[in-house]
Amino acid sequence: MKPEGTFRQRAKEALADKELRGNFRRAMDSLMVKRANQFSDVDEWTRLRSLGEAVRKRTLEKLPDLLEKLETNCKKNGIQVHWAETTDEANQIILAILQRRGAKKVVKGKSMVSEEMHLNAFLGEHGITALEADLGEYIVQLAEQMPSHIIMPAIHLNRRQIADLFKKKIDGFEYTESAVEMTAAAREVLRREFSEADAGLSGVNMAVAETGTIVLVENEGNGRMVTTVPPVHIAVTGIDKIVENLEDVTPILSLLPRSATGQDITTYVNMISSPRKEGEKDGPEEVHLVLLDNGRTRIHADPETRQTLQCIRCGACMNHCPVYTKVGGHAYGGVYPGPIGKILTPQIEGIEPYGDLTSASTLCNACVEICPVKIPIAQMLVRLRNEAATGCPESSVKEAGVKKSTVEDMVWKGWSTSHSSPAAYSMMTAVLGMTGNMMPKSAPMLKEWTSVRAKPKFAKKSLHRMVKKLGVDDE
Amino acid sequence: MAGIQLLQREGVRVIYPQGQSCCGQPAYNSGHRADALKVARQQVKLFKKDIPIVLPSGSCAGMMFKHYSELFEGDPLEKEATEVANRVFELTEFLVHVLKVDLKDKGEPVKVTWHGSCHSQREMGVREEPKELLRQLESVELQELKREKECCGFGGTFAVRQPEVSAAMVEDKTKDISDTGASAVVSGDCGCLMNITGTLEAKQSRVKGQHIAEFLLERTDEA
Numbered sequence: 279m280k281p282e283g284t285f286r287q288r289a290k291e292a293l294a295d296k297e298l299r300g301n302f303r304r305a306m307d308s309l310m311v312k313r314a315n316q317f318s319d320v321d322e323w324t325r326l327r328s329l330g331e332a333v334r335k336r337t338l339e340k341l342p343d344l345l346e347k348l349e350t351n352c353k354k355n356g357i358q359v360h361w362a363e364t365t366d367e368a369n370q371i372i373l374a375i376l377q378r379r380g381a382k383k384v385v386k387g388k389s390m391v392s393e394e395m396h397l398n399a400f401l402g403e404h405g406i407t408a409l410e411a412d413l414g415e416y417i418v419q420l421a422e423q424m425p426s427h428i429i430m431p432a433i434h435l436n437r438r439q440i441a442d443l444f445k446k447k448i449d450g451f452e453y454t455e456s457a458v459e460m461t462a463a464a465r466e467v468l469r470r471e472f473s474e475a476d477a478g479l480s481g482v483n484m485a486v487a488e489t490g491t492i493v494l495v496e497n498e499g500n501g502r503m504v505t506t507v508p509p510v511h512i513a514v515t516g517i518d519k520i521v522e523n524l525e526d527v528t529p530i531l532s533l534l535p536r537s538a539t540g541q542d543i544t545t546y547v548n549m550i551s552s553p554r555k556e557g558e559k560d561g562p563e564e565v566h567l568v569l570l571d572n573g574r575t576r577i578h579a580d581p582e583t584r585q586t587l588q589c590i591r592c593g594a595c596m597n598h599c600p601v602y603t604k605v606g607g608h609a610y611g612g613v614y615p616g617p618i619g620k621i622l623t624p625q626i627e628g629i630e631p632y633g634d635l636t637s638a639s640t641l642c643n644a645c646v647e648i649c650p651v652k653i654p655i656a657q658m659l660v661r662l663r664n665e666a667a668t669g670c671p672e673s674s675v676k677e678a679g680v681k682k683s684t685v686e687d688m689v690w691k692g693w694s695t696s697h698s699s700p701a702a703y704s705m706m707t708a709v710l711g712m713t714g715n716m717m718p719k720s721a722p723m724l725k726e727w728t729s730v731r732a733k734p735k736f737a738k739k740s741l742h743r744m745v746k747k748l749g750v751d752d753e
Numbered sequence: 754m755a756g757i758q759l760l761q762r763e764g765v766r767v768i769y770p771q772g773q774s775c776c777g778q779p780a781y782n783s784g785h786r787a788d789a790l791k792v793a794r795q796q797v798k799l800f801k802k803d804i805p806i807v808l809p810s811g812s813c814a815g816m817m818f819k820h821y822s823e824l825f826e827g828d829p830l831e832k833e834a835t836e837v838a839n840r841v842f843e844l845t846e847f848l849v850h851v852l853k854v855d856l857k858d859k860g861e862p863v864k865v866t867w868h869g870s871c872h873s874q875r876e877m878g879v880r881e882e883p884k885e886l887l888r889q890l891e892s893v894e895l896q897e898l899k900r901e902k903e904c905c906g907f908g909g910t911f912a913v914r915q916p917e918v919s920a921a922m923v924e925d926k927t928k929d930i931s932d933t934g935a936s937a938v939v940s941g942d943c944g945c946l947m948n949i950t951g952t953l954e955a956k957q958s959r960v961k962g963q964h965i966a967e968f969l970l971e972r973t974d975e976a
Contacts, residue, residue, distance in 0.1 A: 285915070286914075286915055286917065286918075289915065289917055289918050290917045293917055293918070299921075303925075600903050600904045600906070600925075601915075601918055601922070604921045604925070605918060637910075637911065637914045638911075638915055638918065639908065639911065640907065640908025640911045641871075641908060641911075642871035642904035642908070643871055644902065644903070644904065646875065647875055657823075660781065660782060662784075663782070663784030664784035664785075664786050665784070666784060667783070667784035667785060668784065668785070668786070668787075686785075687785075690780050690785040690788040693779070693780060693792075694780060694785075694788035694789070694791040695791075697774040697775045697777075697795070698791050698792045698794070700771065700774070700795075703774045723913045727913060727916070727951070728955075729916050729917075730920040730923065730924065730952055730955060731923070731948065731951030731955050732952075732954035734947055734951060742769075742771055744754055745757065745769045745771075746771065748754070748757070748758075750757060750768070751767070751768045752769065753768060
């Protein structure tokens with residue numbers, strides 16, 4: 279999928295929306311405080327985080343083996359496993375299951391992978407309705423938008439905007455801005471849908487290889503409804519969301535909600551190990567697990583880019599990102615926004631459509647500092663910028679080198695030549711000192727710089743000359 | 754200049770290699786590794802003496818300290834580059850931990866705020882040192898920012914590649930600065946300062962921006 283316009287254009291639009299900026303600023307400020315309160319014990323944070331990182335790294339090292347194990351153990355439990363290399367394949371697999379069951383209506387728990395697949399639109403084309411049951415997802419579906427955050431999909435909207443939306447879209451909704459009453463209204467609609475749905479679809483937070491268990495965390499109970507009420511449950515996940523054993527679940531289960539929303543633990547933790555067994559009164563007749571690759575094997579092949587797959591999708595990097603806080607999720611133009619989106623989306627979808635996301639960062643490292651599994655996001659951005667600008671033939675990055683620009687190459691060539699020769703550097707600083715201030719505001723770069731800033735002043739005398747005059751030794 | 758004078762006043766013999774230019778960060782961060790390496794090699798050759806290397810800028814210090822070993826991987830100068838990286842100090846950390854300076858304030862009462870650069874905080878681990886120095890000054894009241902850890906939006910070429918987002922970030926930052934009621938914002942990074950003071954100046958704000966080295970020297974100078 280190609281996004282509309284560039285990040286810069288989309289960001290500009292978002293910045294012009296004062297209400298949107300206010301919504302994000304307030305929400306992110308509060309989330310940062312909540313997370314900080316969770317990890318006020320630095321030693322505990324350091325230990326837990328190292329453990330989380332170790333679990334994710336070990337899993338990824340053994341990924342091919344663990345995926346086979348997962349398949350074997352899921353099958354033993356009666357969970358049907360499907361492999362999809364592309365999003366098209368995954369969509370077709372799900373469609374086939376639903377058509378076999380004659381399903382017309384699907385209720386969904388939150389799943390970013392299903393967003394990656396554009397599943398709702400695909401099912402719609404085949405006459406199947408997919409209804410989002412997570413409150414935030416339900417809101418963005420009503421608004422016909424994409425999620426703007428991976429765990430809080432409707433965080434870009436405030437209460438008044440949601441009340442207006444409900445008034446427009448929900449029959450019989452009496453206008454109120456009370457969060458409790460609005461939630462009750464949505465709940466009433468969704469309750470009906472759960473009992474009528476032919477199938478439930480969910481994401482996966484972790485799939486446990488040794489036990490064949492699907493772990494799903496959520497706060498609203500919609501995940502449990504989706505996975506237990508309809509006769510069929512289909513879970514979709516990327517092949518990266520695997521852990522080896524139940525012991526590995528514990529650190530992630532602690533790091534995930536605490537980093538994401540500052541909760542000790544989510545209200546619901548679902549561990550699904552089989553369809554309904556004989557004699558049991560609850561649960562679906564069929565459980566399916568769809569494992570989607572969509573470029574993850576390629577990302578996995580390179581030890582450096584592999585670190586991208588350590589992600590547990592807590593979204594804390596978004597909450598702490600000064601760029602995300604200003605522009606919100608939609609500006610990123612893809613499914614995954616924020617810092618993780620900046621490294622994941624170009625690797626999945628390619629440098630051509632999404633390479634510009636890598637320039638949307640000051641490399642401030644705020645995300646790196648709080649990432650619960652220590653993904654070196656800033657370092658990965660530099661790597662991707664390098665791949666985009668130069669590209670090497672054996673690169674594992676999709677469409678490496680497509681952003682190669684002769685003009686930029688020449689600028690940097692000139693820069694490195696002048697900065698690696700003391701004589702050239704001294705001449706350049708002398709010339710800039712004499713003429714730099716005469717440059718008009720409309721000159722390239724100065725034009726962008728002076729949009730909100732005064733023109734920088736070049737010193738008449740270079741620091742080198744001043745230091746020399748002060749009598750400081752050269753060696 | 755002020756950084757050198759502060760060191761000299763503490764009895765340190767300062768050497769300033771005249772052949773130096775830039776640590777290579779702009780090209781490195783823009784994805785032009787080969788150009789970054791070319792410039793970085795020139796610096797490594799100049800700083801071979803086994804003495805501390807003090808930088809009055811967290812960002813440049815972070816580049817050398819944190820990224821040289823990776824940038825120089827497989828280069829003939831790899832060993833030298835790693836040695837250089839290990840001898841790097843950000844100015845305020847050197848003043849506090851190595852020189853253990855004891856500053857005597859000679860200035861008028863003033864209220865200032867502090868902007869810590871991202872790379873100084875997160876790559877050099879220097880957070881409290883500059884504030885410790887400011888607090889040593891008797892007549893200086895330090896009013897901390899509400900969002901001290903948040904980036905000012907400079908980010909090198911980011912400011913011209915994404916000028917609108919950068920502008921929104923520096924707007925938030927300068928508002929935070931103005932809200933403190935301080936008459937000056939002090940920082941340890943020239944990039945951030947150029948961004949912040951440029952914006953304050955365009956807004957015709959009465960708040961002035963100053964590098965911490967200059968500020969400390971001015972407050973404590975005999976003259």
